[in-house]
Amino acid sequence: MERIKNYIDGKWVDSKSGETFRSNNPANKGEVVGVVARSGREDVDQAAKAAQGAYDAWRLTPAPRRGEILFRAAGILLRNKESLGRLETREMGKILSEGLGDVQEAIDMGYYMAGEGRRLSGETVPSELPDKDMKSVRVPIGVFGLITPWNFPIAIPSWKVFPALICGNTVVFKPSSDTPVCATRFVEALVEAGLPKGVLNLVHGPGGEVGEYLASHPGVDAVSFTGSFDTGKRLEGICGAIHRMIVTEMGGKNAIIVMDDANLDLAVEGALWGGFGTTGQRCTAASRIVVHRKVYRKFIEKFKRRASRLKLGDGLQKGTDVGPVINESQFNKILREVEIGKKEGAKLILGGKACQKGNCSEGYFIEPTVFVNVTSEMRIAREEIFGPVVSVIEADNLEDAIRIVNRTAYGLSSAIYTQDINSSAVAERDLETGIVYINASTIGAEIQLPFGGIKHSGYGRKEAGGRGGALDTYSRWKVIYRDFSGRLQKAQIDK
Ligand code: UN1
Numbered sequence: 001m002e003r004i005k006n007y008i009d010g011k012w013v014d015s016k017s018g019e020t021f022r023s024n025n026p027a028n029k030g031e032v033v034g035v036v037a038r039s040g041r042e043d044v045d046q047a048a049k050a051a052q053g054a055y056d057a058w059r060l061t062p063a064p065r066r067g068e069i070l071f072r073a074a075g076i077l078l079r080n081k082e083s084l085g086r087l088e089t090r091e092m093g094k095i096l097s098e099g100l101g102d103v104q105e106a107i108d109m110g111y112y113m114a115g116e117g118r119r120l121s122g123e124t125v126p127s128e129l130p131d132k133d134m135k136s137v138r139v140p141i142g143v144f145g146l147i148t149p150w151n152f153p154i155a156i157p158s159w160k161v162f163p164a165l166i167c168g169n170t171v172v173f174k175p176s177s178d179t180p181v182c183a184t185r186f187v188e189a190l191v192e193a194g195l196p197k198g199v200l201n202l203v204h205g206p207g208g209e210v211g212e213y214l215a216s217h218p219g220v221d222a223v224s225f226t227g228s229f230d231t232g233k234r235l236e237g238i239c240g241a242i243h244r245m246i247v248t249e250m251g252g253k254n255a256i257i258v259m260d261d262a263n264l265d266l267a268v269e270g271a272l273w274g275g276f277g278t279t280g281q282r283c284t285a286a287s288r289i290v291v292h293r294k295v296y297r298k299f300i301e302k303f304k305r306r307a308s309r310l311k312l313g314d315g316l317q318k319g320t321d322v323g324p325v326i327n328e329s330q331f332n333k334i335l336r337e338v339e340i341g342k343k344e345g346a347k348l349i350l351g352g353k354a355c356q357k358g359n360c361s362e363g364y365f366i367e368p369t370v371f372v373n374v375t376s377e378m379r380i381a382r383e384e385i386f387g388p389v390v391s392v393i394e395a396d397n398l399e400d401a402i403r404i405v406n407r408t409a410y411g412l413s414s415a416i417y418t419q420d421i422n423s424s425a426v427a428e429r430d431l432e433t434g435i436v437y438i439n440a441s442t443i444g445a446e447i448q449l450p451f452g453g454i455k456h457s458g459y460g461r462k463e464a465g466g467r468g469g470a471l472d473t474y475s476r477w478k479v480i481y482r483d484f485s486g487r488l489q490k491a492q493i494d495k
Pocket residue numbers: 151152226281282283284442443444445446
């Protein structure tokens with residue numbers, strides 16, 4: 001059991017109140033992974049003050065130098081990859097290969113953003129007047145409040161912290177209370193890499209208190225949040241009222257379309273990976289499979305057969321396909337949603353229950369669950385469940401399938417399995433989601449491109465990578481005109 005502290009102004013400290021909370025292993029409730037500082041307002045005040053104090057020196061540090069620190073941090077994460085991956089499995093529950101993948105994403109993000117330190121380019125364009133030049137430069141925004149979820153406990157912090165830092169911002173980072181140890185290990189890598197004090201501050205604590213206070217704090221200039229729609233919308237309201245920039249990345253009700261000409265075995269594999277990978281706890285999870293009526297029965301038969309063979313258990317054990325869900329409240333919520341699905345008339349063909357057999361008896365395990373004969377009006381087809389529950393919906397044709405996919409409040413990710421190039425082109429154009437996959441599942445976005453959705457899935461700019469993701473979110477444009485003619489020149493008028 002480990003004592004996990006805040007990191008404020010270059011020091012590891014307990015919370016002012018001295019209170020703590022526990023982070024437990026969801027596969028084995030009795031195992032405490034860390035005893036963690038439970039912060040309150042005073043701790044956030046101190047962290048914001050430290051971030052403000054460090055801002056000028058960091059903003060004026062040449063970006064390539066900032067990049068060198070990120071590069072070293074990525075190397076440290078790489079060195080510790082195995083132990084970090086195992087920690088992810090213990091603290092969050094995802095199976096080891098996925099834990100290692102999560103760490104790899106953070107390593108990739110670190111190297112990628114380190115390189116951006118030498119490329120934070122803007123534009124220089126000619127002036128319409130003689131002896132005058134003009135350019136746009138990327139400048140930092142100030143102190144960023146970063147709030148991250150538990151489902152990608154190292155990767156998502158890396159999507160936010162690395163770009164915020166390379167652009168010259170300083171940070172107050174509030175990770176999920178379900179995965180504070182992973183977040184701390186991530187911060188430790190940056191500390192070991194030589195990040196100056198005050199540039200990155202870590203504050204643990206409950207979202208309702210610490211996160212909301214951070215988002216509204218006068219010492220913070222901008223906020224980036226990933227988590228549920230309800231919380232994100234509340235934070236958008238708080239920030240909107242005080243004229244503060246906020247980026248939110250929220251839920252999804254993502255769907256895979258399976259056309260009658262699809263490679264059906266490939267589509268089944270995609271649906272399994274998208275629906276039950278990470279125990280369905282990805283905002284990109286494929287919680288709906290919309291199947292052409294000509295292959296509906298055949299798909300269900302194959303999908304059920306494959307899903308029923310998935311092995312549930314502790315993700316550290318070899319051969320486990322699906323780990324536990326994160327905590328008791330999610331466990332109860334998912335089972336409630338399953339009951340609602342049954343009452344609404346959807347047909348449950350697999351799972352639907354907690355699993356308490358064998359090595360599942362000590363954790364929050366829910367059997368991979370499949371509903372068929374689902375219609376888009378049903379709650380299970382509309383609400384994000386964030387667990388191992390997949391709804392199969394029948395469609396008449398491509399247009400009908402696209403209509404069904406678009407008929408939710410969310411718009412993060414979608415996919416189509418088809419061999420027809422024209423069908424894929426129509427889907428690519430008409431699916432109302434931030435990300436579209438062709439012949440691949442709805443999960444597994446890469447960091448070199450922006451990540452994020454539309455409608456209830458996100459607000460503001462995109463996340464993660466690509467210029468439109470990382471850099472545009474964490475910097476703003478400043479435009480400079482320089483007149484060296486020595487006389488008054490008037491644009492538009494002196495032409
Ligand atoms: C999330 O669930 O919040 O595309 C992010 C994916 C992952 C990221 C998911 N790379 O599924």
